[in-house]
Every structure is written in C-alpha cells, then in structure tokens.
Amino acid sequence: MTLFVEQLLNGLQLGVMLFLMAAGLTLIFGIMGVINLAHGSIYMVGAYVGCYVFLQTGSFLTGFAAAIAGAAVTGILIEFVVIRRLYQRDHLDQVLATFALILLFNQGVTMVFGLQPLFVAMPSFLSGSVELFGGLIYPVYRLAIIAVGLLVALGLYLLINHTRIGMLVRAGSTNREMVRALGVRVGLLYTLVFGLGALLAGLAGFMAGPILAVQVGMGEQILITTFVVVVIGGVGSIRGAFVASLLVGVVDTLLRSYLPGLLRQVMVGPEADALGAGISSMGIYLIMAIVLLIRPKGLFPAHG
C-alpha cells in the first residue's frame, strides 16, 4: 500500500513537471497557432542558466530567479526574432524554423558549457527525505516540486479566469480573428504569452536540475511527452493540460512499476520484464490514440 501511494506521488510529481511544460506549449499553440518545437530548448536554457547561477552564487533562490528570468527573456527574444515572422506561414515552416532553433541552442550550449553534464547539489533546506506516514519515506525536494507545480496551476487558473489578460488569452484561444478585429494589440499579447510559456518551461528545467543531469538535449526528452499531454488535453486548454499532465504522469509511472509484475503472473520472468517495459513505454501513446479516437479534439477542447 505504501508502495502504491509512493508511486502515485511519483506520478504526480512527473505530472506537474509535464504541466509546467505543457501549459506554455498549449497556450502558444492555441493562441498563436505556432508549433513551437523549441520549447524544450527553453527548458534547457532555464536549467543551464539557473544551475550556473546557483553554482556561482551558492544561493538556490538566486538561481531560481535567474532561471525563470533567463528563460522568459530567451522566450521573448525567440518570439521577437523568429516566431513573429511565422504567424502567417503554415505549420511546416514553423516546425522547420523551430527545429532549427533546437539545433542552434544545442550547439550553442555545447560550445559554452561542453558536453559533460552540469551538476547541482540539492539545496540544503530541501535535501533529505521525510516520513509522510506509516513508513512512506519521500524526498523533500520532490514534494517541493509537487507543491510548486500545484501553486503554478492555481496561479494560472486565477490569471486566466479572473484577470483582464486572462480574458484576452481565453478569447484569443477561442477565436483569434475576433480578438484582433476588436482592436486588441495581439502582437503584445503574443509576446506576453510566449514569455509566460517560456518562464514556466524555464522553471521546470531549473527544478529538474538537481534530480536529473543538466545536459544538452535534455529538452527533447521531455518535449515529446509534453506534446502527448497537449494533444490529450486539447490544444489551447490549460485545464486540459493540467488533467492530461497528471493522467500521463500517473499512468506512465504506474505502468512502469506494475505492468512487468502483472505480466509475470501469466508468463516467464525475463520475457515478462522486457515485454512489460516495452508496453509501458508505449502506454501514454496508447492513451493518446484512444483519446483521439473518442474525442478527436482532446479532453477539453478550447476551440468551439
């Protein structure tokens, strides 16, 4: 039972990380209609900037601030220099241009930091593990990630549903042309949304730093899963991204930990383990396929 709860927590933690990425991606796609493959690169930039500053200053909070600032600035620059020229082009051009950005960022980071991963220690106030209940020991840092992720989700909810900017964002993701026709400065709105998305990606990257290795190409690993989340949740919907992130996080974790064991009940050991590992890595894509079959626009489609 404690094992199951622990795996649920692991799934939740993976889910909120995915949510931080997916929230930005889904907004950018929903509002601007841009497929931004470089979102993973912003995640990497956030991780590198934050961890570098953290290593130099020794202060986790300074690193934290640097990560989100660095990522937001990078995002705004990308929007200003590249993406802005792509709004009117078709998706293939956007994919091509943002894919080029991935290559540029990866090579740039390699030139500055080298290929060897960057390491950050866990901040002392978040290191160690706590006993939650009945023998369930869980790392404090992962609990902190869950807390930050849920706080961000709450903040986004308030921002989107109870502020003027949020109203424009909602309007923009439902009917872009109408917002423009009503005289809203969409250019500024686009830049803001892109910056916000980048900021969240940078936050995710920085928080991943002490757990994973900060390395070139780290963004692409999470990007594909993030796209799955966006598609399941419904493009442009923050609520959909939230539900889908948690769904994907929990399902992926539970499949990985329980499927081989279940298969071992019906077949021989090593084959069960290998097959289970294979199927569980397909799991989230199967969910995506099923969701697309039943609800082609995702769970919570933003467009009418």
Next chain:
Amino acid sequence: MKLKTFCAAVALSAVAAAPAFAQDSVKIGFITTLSGPAGYLGQDILDGFKLAMKDGSLGGVPVELMVEDDGLKPANGRQTADRLLYDEDVKLFTGIVFSNVAGATVPDILDADAIYISPNAAPSNFAGEGCNENYFVVAWQNDSLHESAGQNASNLGYKTAFVLAPNYQAGKDAITGFKRFFDGEIVGEVYTQLGQTDFAAEMAQIRDANPDVVFQFEPGGMGIAFMRQYQQAGLLGNIPMVVAEPSMDGVILNALGDAALGINVSSHWNSDFDNDANKAFVEAWKETYDRPITYYASQGYDTANLIASALEATDGDVEDVSALREALAKADFASVRGDFKFGPNQHPIQNWYALKVVEGDDGKPALKTVGTVFEDHGDAYSDQCQM
C-alpha cells in the same frame, strides 16, 4: 574549462574542415556519439585516441581521422558509414559507442570488406555465430563487463540482488551477464527506457524489494541521474551497490562526489594501474585535458595504439586487408590494462578487477583497485564463432 572546451570545439571543426593530408595518409572513419546526453562518451574515446597520435600519425604512418557524429541514432551511423565507404573509400573504421548504433552500422562495413575495430560496444550477436574476421573489439564483450559484476557480488557474499538495465541489446546482455556469474537470488528485474532520466518509480520498487545488493547498468547520463536519485531516495548507504564500470565512470564519479563512497565496481582498467603504458597515458591526459579521465578514453587510446601497431607492421598499406587483419590480430601493442590478447572471436582476453570508491589523496572520491575478479577472462560466445 569552458574556454578550453570552446577552443577544443573550434580546433575540432578546423580539423574536420582541413583539406586532405598527403596522398599516402590512411583514412580512418571515426563514427561516434558526440552530441546529446551521451556525447561525452564519444568525446572521451576520440580524445583518448588522439592522445596516442603523434603529429597526425599512427605507427609512423600519417592518418586522416574522419570524425563523424552519429547522434546515438543507428540510421545516422549507417548512412555515415556508407558514405565513407563508397565516397571516401575508407578501409578502417572505429569509434562507435553504443551497441544499437554498432548493430546497424558494422554489418555494412564488414560487407564492404573494410575493417571495424570497436573501442566500446560489443553486442553478443557479433561475438558468437555472427563473428567476422574483419571485426575486432578492443574493449570487451558486453556480457563480460557484467559477468565480472556478478562474480564480484558473489565474492562479496550477497545473497539477493535487484537488477536494472535499459531495454536495449546491451541492457539485456548486461542482465544475462550478471546472472551468469551471480549465484544468489534475483528478487527484482527491471528494464528501464533507453534515455530515461527519472527513476523515482524504480527507486520505490527497490526499497520495497529490499535486496542485499543492487546491480544497475545505466551508462552515461542515465547513470548519473540514477545514482543521484538513489542517494536522494535515501537508498545509498542502506542497500549496497555493485556495478560494472559504465555505471561508475570518471565523470559519474566526479558528479556524485562523496555520495559514491563504498560502491563496488568491476573493471578491466583503472587509472591507478601500475604499468608504464598506463602511467604515460594518465600523465598525458592530465596535461592535455582539464577533465576527469574515463575508461572510455583508455579504450580510445588502446584502439589507436592497436591501429598504430598494425600500420607500422604493414607500412600503412590498408589495401591488403588480409595482411592488415593479421597484423591487428597479433595485438602487438602495450595496452594500458597490462596484458592484452585477442580470443578466437577477436574479442579481448583480459583480467577483470574489483574496484571500490574510496577517498583519494586529494580528498575527492576515487576508484581504487582492491582485487582481481577474473584472470584471463574471455567471453561466453567465442565457442560459437566459426571463422
């Protein structure tokens, strides 16, 4: 360090862009993984290889090193090999880090009657029935890495083990190899995804299974993430770990710091080996590169010296493939591991050693050789090899 890396990158691209050397220089196709999380593996093999080159030559024969990045993608490796084989007429290849890339690339090279010398990957399918007279391995056969870990775990008296490896050929070879020589019970067997970096679910399973020892094979960036999370989950210090060297190379060790103290490693090479070739190698590495030395680098170095010995014997004639092959098979070079020879399937026969992570002279954790696990150990597949 950053500046140096940058300069190295610039220098590297300059080398790649330089026009062909003299007419008689030998082309060596160096296909390796230089980008992505595992990029440091290829970089170390390449830099180790270059350390053994003197003024752009090996064994007195000028060589042109054609470095290509496979990006850990089998298709890239294969395409590059085909291009080098047919456009550049390259006869001698080396460099591949990962077994899945080797699996796709090496057959094309061998079919074209060129020679491939593996500095790292050695999947089981090329060691047994699929062995080839043009295929040499300097590093090991994949299984033997893990056989030594299994034997090491048995020697240390552990009764139950939890084993993890990525779900690809080398991962499966790892688990098979470990089980072949571990005489205790396997209480958990998990295949992770290749490239996975979050192991929270696996940590929970390990804690639940509570084995005597954990054996894991997670090379490169995966291993770093794994070890850090093992520590963060509070398992390090509670459940001992036995690994083969890919899970505890110099970079991972550096990254883990004191957290790595006490981990048991089995290896065919360590920087503290007391032989002249190794001392010269370690010295040269420290002088040239400002980063930890890894066994990947040692394999690159040995590979280069093996090629040097063969080129010297054949006066740089790579057109006569059978003469080159014979010269290579003699393994007439001073390996940094000490004794080295090829078995019947042209994979190494060598000693395996038990290492332990201890506090080094400079206060940092270091790998110390504490004993021998196997002597003159070949591999389990050489019997099936008919050449």
